Amino acid sequence: MQQVNVGIVGVGTIGMGTLTILAENAEQIATKLGFSLGVKALCDLALETRPIPAALGPVQKTSDWREVVTNPEVDIVVELIGGTHVAREVVEAAIRNGKSVVTANKELMALYGSDIWDRAIGQGVNLGIEASVAGGIPILAVLREGIAGDRVTALFGILNGTCNYILTEIEKHNTPFDIVLMEAQRLGYAEADPTLDVDGFDARSKLAILAALAFGERITPSDIYTEGIRRVLPVDFLYAHQMDYTVRLIAAARQTPAGLVLSVRPSLISNRTILAGVRGSYNAIWVRGLYGEDTFYYGRGAGARPTGVAVVSDLMRVAREIRSGSPARVSPFAHERLGEYEPIPITRLKSAYYLRFRVEDRPGIIARLAAVLADKGISLDAVLQLPEENWRDLPFVITTQPTTEESLRAALAEMATHDYLIETPFAMPMEGRL
Amino acid sequence: MQQVNVGIVGVGTIGMGTLTILAENAEQIATKLGFSLGVKALCDLALETRPIPAALGPVQKTSDWREVVTNPEVDIVVELIGGTHVAREVVEAAIRNGKSVVTANKELMALYGSDIWDRAIGQGVNLGIEASVAGGIPILAVLREGIAGDRVTALFGILNGTCNYILTEIEKHNTPFDIVLMEAQRLGYAEADPTLDVDGFDARSKLAILAALAFGERITPSDIYTEGIRRVLPVDFLYAHQMDYTVRLIAAARQTPAGLVLSVRPSLISNRTILAGVRGSYNAIWVRGLYGEDTFYYGRGAGARPTGVAVVSDLMRVAREIRSGSPARVSPFAHERLGEYEPIPITRLKSAYYLRFRVEDRPGIIARLAAVLADKGISLDAVLQLPEENWRDLPFVITTQPTTEESLRAALAEMATHDYLIETPFAMPMEGRL
Numbered sequence: 001m002q003q004v005n006v007g008i009v010g011v012g013t014i015g016m017g018t019l020t021i022l023a024e025n026a027e028q029i030a031t032k033l034g035f036s037l038g039v040k041a042l043c044d045l046a047l048e049t050r051p052i053p054a055a056l057g058p059v060q061k062t063s064d065w066r067e068v069v070t071n072p073e074v075d076i077v078v079e080l081i082g083g084t085h086v087a088r089e090v091v092e093a094a095i096r097n098g099k100s101v102v103t104a105n106k107e108l109m110a111l112y113g114s115d116i117w118d119r120a121i122g123q124g125v126n127l128g129i130e131a132s133v134a135g136g137i138p139i140l141a142v143l144r145e146g147i148a149g150d151r152v153t154a155l156f157g158i159l160n161g162t163c164n165y166i167l168t169e170i171e172k173h174n175t176p177f178d179i180v181l182m183e184a185q186r187l188g189y190a191e192a193d194p195t196l197d198v199d200g201f202d203a204r205s206k207l208a209i210l211a212a213l214a215f216g217e218r219i220t221p222s223d224i225y226t227e228g229i230r231r232v233l234p235v236d237f238l239y240a241h242q243m244d245y246t247v248r249l250i251a252a253a254r255q256t257p258a259g260l261v262l263s264v265r266p267s268l269i270s271n272r273t274i275l276a277g278v279r280g281s282y283n284a285i286w287v288r289g290l291y292g293e294d295t296f297y298y299g300r301g302a303g304a305r306p307t308g309v310a311v312v313s314d315l316m317r318v319a320r321e322i323r324s325g326s327p328a329r330v331s332p333f334a335h336e337r338l339g340e341y342e343p344i345p346i347t348r349l350k351s352a353y354y355l356r357f358r359v360e361d362r363p364g365i366i367a368r369l370a371a372v373l374a375d376k377g378i379s380l381d382a383v384l385q386l387p388e389e390n391w392r393d394l395p396f397v398i399t400t401q402p403t404t405e406e407s408l409r410a411a412l413a414e415m416a417t418h419d420y421l422i423e424t425p426f427a428m429p430m431e432g433r434l
Numbered sequence: 435m436q437q438v439n440v441g442i443v444g445v446g447t448i449g450m451g452t453l454t455i456l457a458e459n460a461e462q463i464a465t466k467l468g469f470s471l472g473v474k475a476l477c478d479l480a481l482e483t484r485p486i487p488a489a490l491g492p493v494q495k496t497s498d499w500r501e502v503v504t505n506p507e508v509d510i511v512v513e514l515i516g517g518t519h520v521a522r523e524v525v526e527a528a529i530r531n532g533k534s535v536v537t538a539n540k541e542l543m544a545l546y547g548s549d550i551w552d553r554a555i556g557q558g559v560n561l562g563i564e565a566s567v568a569g570g571i572p573i574l575a576v577l578r579e580g581i582a583g584d585r586v587t588a589l590f591g592i593l594n595g596t597c598n599y600i601l602t603e604i605e606k607h608n609t610p611f612d613i614v615l616m617e618a619q620r621l622g623y624a625e626a627d628p629t630l631d632v633d634g635f636d637a638r639s640k641l642a643i644l645a646a647l648a649f650g651e652r653i654t655p656s657d658i659y660t661e662g663i664r665r666v667l668p669v670d671f672l673y674a675h676q677m678d679y680t681v682r683l684i685a686a687a688r689q690t691p692a693g694l695v696l697s698v699r700p701s702l703i704s705n706r707t708i709l710a711g712v713r714g715s716y717n718a719i720w721v722r723g724l725y726g727e728d729t730f731y732y733g734r735g736a737g738a739r740p741t742g743v744a745v746v747s748d749l750m751r752v753a754r755e756i757r758s759g760s761p762a763r764v765s766p767f768a769h770e771r772l773g774e775y776e777p778i779p780i781t782r783l784k785s786a787y788y789l790r791f792r793v794e795d796r797p798g799i800i801a802r803l804a805a806v807l808a809d810k811g812i813s814l815d816a817v818l819q820l821p822e823e824n825w826r827d828l829p830f831v832i833t834t835q836p837t838t839e840e841s842l843r844a845a846l847a848e849m850a851t852h853d854y855l856i857e858t859p860f861a862m863p864m865e866g867r868l
Contacts, residue, residue, distance in 0.1 A: 146572025
């Protein structure tokens with residue numbers, strides 16, 4: 001069968017990983033497909049500094065993306081520049097010109113994926129977005145096709161490798177967040193501006209895409225309650241360990257009778273769950289299905305080559321659709337709203353909570369906090385205090401029985417009017433039964 | 435778009451799970467597909483005893499499978515009767531009649547899958563086999579498409595839930611195999627004739643299919659060295675734990691410079707590996723890719739509903755191919771032999787080994803065993819003896835440095851001529867670096 005040709009816009013880390021695989025693994029890719037994947041155009045502002053594999057053969061090299069999306073030899077445009085402005089222009093122009101598109105751009109897809117898919121279908125081309133979530137883990141293929149027959153009821157993910165690396169370092173060395181972050185930046189595991197990662201926005205974009213696929217619903221990032229990991233202290237791990245839990249940044253989507261509750265936030269997870277074994281910069285997704293029960297997917301969440309595998313596997317799938325004439329075979333985005341899964345506010349979440357307090361040393365404070373909780377209908381589960389000699393400088397912890405986030409927030413608002421609190425209490429949901 | 439219709443041959447446990455999902459989840463399935471999946475024919479010898487969901491509407495009910503494979507309304511025949519004789523007739527007749535086929539039959543696919551795929555392609559129909567391996571884990575979709583761009587270098591699986599249940603029960607309660615097996619049979623976790631499971635044949639069929647997909651190679655079960663779990667003793671777990679290992683029935687396929695080494699056998703795996711966390715009747719597959727590094731997939735390996743999810747997801751995929759006119763879009767079986775992956779005998783395996791001995795109490799025995807190992811070029815790593823008072827009744831263990839299975843077997847053959855051995859030594863490879 002005839003070769004399918006690719007043009008890549010943005011030849012940075014992932015672009016080079018993609019090119020390496022396309023060049024080195026060309027024979028096996030062609031054997032699996034029954035035809036070859038060729039590279040015909042590359043666009044980058046610093047292309048001359050990139051060690052483009054010679055095995056690719058003659059390639060158009062340009063710094064103007066328009067030359068790629070209009071190149072008549074190119075069947076599939078790979079968008080790897082990131083951001084949402086130029087990237088959107090590239091993707092939409094490619095589609096307008098009858099090219100299929102593969103992208104690793106989670107932010108673009110979380111914000112405009114559904115619209116972009118409609119445009120692709122309108123033009124009879126395909127769209128591949130596997131690389132936009134969880135790098136080397138083929139979780140979108142799993143949700144779109146692998147377990148399509150199931151009805152997903154909950155999905156919990158560790159979707160940001162930087163945060164998971166930082167949290168496991170805090171856990172291992174009992175070192176504060178700021179110190180670990182600096183070290184992570186020095187090692188290149190965290191960006192100079194870490195906001196997207198440590199404040200949860202990167203994970204939020206990924207969850208928006210995953211939840212759209214898992215629940216057949218249009219989800220926008222603003223539907224997702226988002227809280228980063230800056231407030232997590234080493235002492236939170238000590239308390240968590242007392243209860244055989246640990247702390248992770250969990251991206252969660254759960255179906256409730258009232259609707260879909262979506263959040264990205266630091267959470268306590270039981271050490272008995274398989275998610276708790278995810279350490280360092282790995283990503284993982286745990287899916288609960290009504291029929292298939294629980295499945296779990298784990299792998300590298302980032303990196304040139306693992307993400308390159310996602311890009312190349314998507315290129316192969318899209319190339320197969322092109323050769324089979326089946327661009328609309330599987331929608332990566334929900335077209336119909338099932339209605340049963342409407343996103344609802346986080347205040348509707350029902351969960352047990354971990355509450356960490358720092359207070360001035362006065363008598364009767366626990367009684368007063370307990371009274372506030374009782375007043376909002378919240379039952380205490382335990383009061384924890386680490387057996388340290390100078391415990392007055394240490395925070396203490398109250399865990400609650402399951403309650404609503406709404407009640408919890410009302411209690412915290414009430415507590416905020418009390419003058420013995422040294423800082424706002426820090427609350428995390430406790431996920432024991434994953 | 436027009437409905438795609440299904441006929442099911444064999445309405446037992448998995449058949450009922452499949453029907454439940456098709457009936458209960460019909461609306462979501464239709465939304466995802468853009469068209470409906472209907473059930474038009476059911477065949478079973480005891481159909482009148484099955485609680486067929488009324489929501490399916492009018493259905494042809496028969497005890498003659500020929501009526502299903504010739505029913506003009508049926509687009510896809512689901513084969514769920516098992517075995518390789520009648521099942522093969524059903525599948526081949528369905529294909530001859532222009533029907534696509536979905537099957538959960540691992541034995542049939544391991545033995546004849548490649549031929550059956552050739553027939554399907556010859557007739558322009560599709561073949562879905564996701565349910566034949568690892569129940570609710572969509573591992574075939576992952577290997578065929580999800581990580582198609584990668585080059586798999588090793589694959590390790592826990593593929594038999596019965597064996598994993600038995601081994602974790604031995605581990606938990608320090609109870610011998612025979613007692614645990616009886617209990618498992620009483621609870622319905624093991625068959626009255628447990629041979630297929632505990633002697634490794636079930637896992638062997640699954641590995642044959644997985645390895646064919648992962649390495650693009652025609653693998654037959656006879657290529658796979660197979661050894662069951664009957665010789666595993668509670669004391670093996672005690673020794674394993676001393677080294678921070680555990681014991682599992684591991685189905686392994688590894689690429690070596692000389693070729694592909696395939697085995698199903700009890701193995702020591704490090705507790706630090708994610709596979710070691712797989713307990714009870716769960717299944718899991720760990721895949722090492724040259725580019726994507728390690729990914730890991732976990733879920734229910736059996737059960738009516740999890741396997742039903744695999745059948746229904748496959749039905750959806752095949753229905754999509756039918757509606758898109760792309761039956762040959764992705765081959766489930768290798769058509770071309772890459773050559774680099776030829777199966778080679780287990781004697782070529784290079785591994786560290788765990789050797790358990792029971793010997794008569796005489797002086798100098800460890801020295802004699804060590805001399806035999808040294809004579810075959812095998813270096814000792816450690817000699818382990820549990821600190822029991824009556825240790826003379828207990829076996830002791832020698833672990834080796836990495837060596838070839840060929841050298842190991844030569845050493846064991848030499849030892850067999852020594853008269854102080856009470857039983858044949860029990861050898862397991864040690865997998866520390868998964």
